[in-house]
Amino acid sequence: MLKNLPVPTPLTAPYWEGCRAGELRIQYCQVCERHQFYPRSVCAECLGSVDWVAASGKGEVVSYTVVRLAVSEAYAEEVPYVVALIRLAEGPQLMSQVDCEIEQIATGRSVEVYFDVWSDEVTIPKFRLVS
Amino acid sequence: MSTLRGAVAIVGAADTVVGKVPQMGPTELWIDAALGALADAGIDKNEIDGLVTCDSMAEPYMYHAEAMAEYLQIFPDYCMGIGAGGGTAFAILHHAASAIATGMCKTVLISMADSLRTGLTRAQAQVMQSSTGHKQFEQPYGLPVPAYYALIARAHMDAYGTTAEQMAAVAVSCRAHATLNPAAQMRDPITVADVLESRPIADPLNLLDCSLVSDGGAAIVLTAAERADDFPHPPVYLLGAGEGHGHEHISQARSLTTSAAVESGRAAFAMAGLGPADIDVAGLYDCFTPVVLIELEDLGFCAKGEGGAFVEGGNITLGGALPVNTHGGLLSHCHPGNPGSMFHLTEVVSQLRGAAGARQVPDARFGLVHAQGGIMSSHCTLVLGTER
Numbered sequence: 001m002l003k004n005l006p007v008p009t010p011l012t013a014p015y016w017e018g019c020r021a022g023e024l025r026i027q028y029c030q031v032c033e034r035h036q037f038y039p040r041s042v043c044a045e046c047l048g049s050v051d052w053v054a055a056s057g058k059g060e061v062v063s064y065t066v067v068r069l070a071v072s073e074a075y076a077e078e079v080p081y082v083v084a085l086i087r088l089a090e091g092p093q094l095m096s097q098v099d100c101e102i103e104q105i106a107t108g109r110s111v112e113v114y115f116d117v118w119s120d121e122v123t124i125p126k127f128r129l130v131s
Numbered sequence: 132m133s134t135l136r137g138a139v140a141i142v143g144a145a146d147t148v149v150g151k152v153p154q155m156g157p158t159e160l161w162i163d164a165a166l167g168a169l170a171d172a173g174i175d176k177n178e179i180d181g182l183v184t185c186d187s188m189a190e191p192y193m194y195h196a197e198a199m200a201e202y203l204q205i206f207p208d209y210c211m212g213i214g215a216g217g218g219t220a221f222a223i224l225h226h227a228a229s230a231i232a233t234g235m236c237k238t239v240l241i242s243m244a245d246s247l248r249t250g251l252t253r254a255q256a257q258v259m260q261s262s263t264g265h266k267q268f269e270q271p272y273g274l275p276v277p278a279y280y281a282l283i284a285r286a287h288m289d290a291y292g293t294t295a296e297q298m299a300a301v302a303v304s305c306r307a308h309a310t311l312n313p314a315a316q317m318r319d320p321i322t323v324a325d326v327l328e329s330r331p332i333a334d335p336l337n338l339l340d341c342s343l344v345s346d347g348g349a350a351i352v353l354t355a356a357e358r359a360d361d362f363p364h365p366p367v368y369l370l371g372a373g374e375g376h377g378h379e380h381i382s383q384a385r386s387l388t389t390s391a392a393v394e395s396g397r398a399a400f401a402m403a404g405l406g407p408a409d410i411d412v413a414g415l416y417d418c419f420t421p422v423v424l425i426e427l428e429d430l431g432f433c434a435k436g437e438g439g440a441f442v443e444g445g446n447i448t449l450g451g452a453l454p455v456n457t458h459g460g461l462l463s464h465c466h467p468g469n470p471g472s473m474f475h476l477t478e479v480v481s482q483l484r485g486a487a488g489a490r491q492v493p494d495a496r497f498g499l500v501h502a503q504g505g506i507m508s509s510h511c512t513l514v515l516g517t518e519r
């Protein structure tokens with residue numbers, strides 16, 4: 001049983017290539033001066049075009065949970081693990097795991113991205129607490 | 132026709148047995164529910180000219196509604212399958228009411244059933260667990276379904292000081308109602324301490340904060356209000372309906388603590404010309420305990436952030452200001468997946484008929500049902516009444 005592996009599409013390939021290169025890439029609309037995540041073919045506000053940019057990788061925990069019952073056997077040995085919603089410094093919100101002692105996780109904590117290599121094809125962005 | 136208010140009525144309703152029902156598959160449960168509702172309405176299958184269904188997970192069909200019509204050899208003028216997660220049942224009813232009001236058909240059978248307890252293969256169960264969330268940007272992080280809702284629960288606790296005890300009070304209330312319902316899957320009383328001490332699933336949610344996994348089905352018959360007096364039971368009229376659709380993926384939600392139940396509730400109450408204070412009994416989607424707190428707030432039964440205090444004060448238990456899920460809800464009666472909210476509907480129909488027995492809310496005239504699908508994503512609210 002494998003983990004839930006992301007399958008890149010032509011649209012999302014730059015994001016996953018960025019992860020393999022150690023860079024968290026999100027999209028930016030020059031008209032709205034606004035970042036967006038997840039990747040879309042257009043800016044969801046003005047429906048204009050978007051560019052890929054490197055995010056700072058810094059953000060803040062908006063909410064979190066400690067998973068005690070893994071979704072499948074592939075995740076069982078990692079239990080308990082922290083899943084969080086993270087507001088990036090650039091504005092967009094995303095979901096990720098935070099690698100920390102479970103007592104330390106809290107809403108409002110500052111976090112920073114790191115990259116977890118699962119295979120030659122798949123590298124997943126995760127976060128760590130920063131003080 | 133500018134409004135659906137009072138245009139249609141529920142004239143038949145039935146539940147199958149629920150819980151562990153290995154002797155019937157999803158299709159047989161669907162048929163059992165459908166025939167039960169036809170018998171309750173006192174009509175023959177040939178009087179059905181509209182059929183609306185939702186596909187089964189355990190026994191999926193490419194075109195479920197067509198397959199069920201064929202199975203029963205009925206030949207409707209209006210036939211469709213709709214999928215909107217937990218909100219499906221009421222969205223279906225909203226659309227079926229519109230179909231009657233615009234003359235597409237006269238009498239609609241809505242039936243839904245599934246066998247999530249005994250009917251899923253191991254592979255199906257794993258796919259179902261893993262298929263919630265965005266394939267690329269959420270699923271890799273390994274969330275079981277309760278974890279998605281735990282993110283909402285935590286946000287509500289952080290924003291409003293809601294406690295685990297207050298969330299647990301929802302489960303305790305539903306169980307208290309289920310003890311009065313011989314059909315309910317779980318009937319032993321529980322306490323707040325039982326909920327807090329049950330197995331941790333995804334903090335802050337424990338096992339007893341989570342709904343059941345069940346087999347079961349339920350069905351209703353809906354017809355034009357002008358015809359509604361020709362049936363054996365007192366009609367239950369649709370007075371208001373509204374929908375609200377806020378997001379699909381929780382990481383994209385406009386707010387974690389305020390849902391599109393605000394929009395669906397506002398629309399349903401406006402159509403009905405009623406407000407929260409008029410409602411005598413409610414069926415609120417209770418897949419996880421914090422969902423009920425947010426629904427109570429967003430539908431206007433209490434102020435934002437006060438859902439916890441509202442349920443802790445006993446308001447949602449029989450005898451309280453707003454009895455909620457008097458059948459036991461998804462938490463204690465049954466939860467066979469998408470059909471789950473149908474049982475909230477058939478229970479409120481029983482209440483408004485005055486036929487709820489030991490669970491009867493005295494003089495119930497107005498009822499409300501609300502369901503949501505996805506992760507607090509798509510919402511539908513219905514206001515029902517005993518008079519047009």
Ligand SMILES: [Zn+2]
Nearest residue numbers: 029032043046
């Ligand atoms: Zn733009």
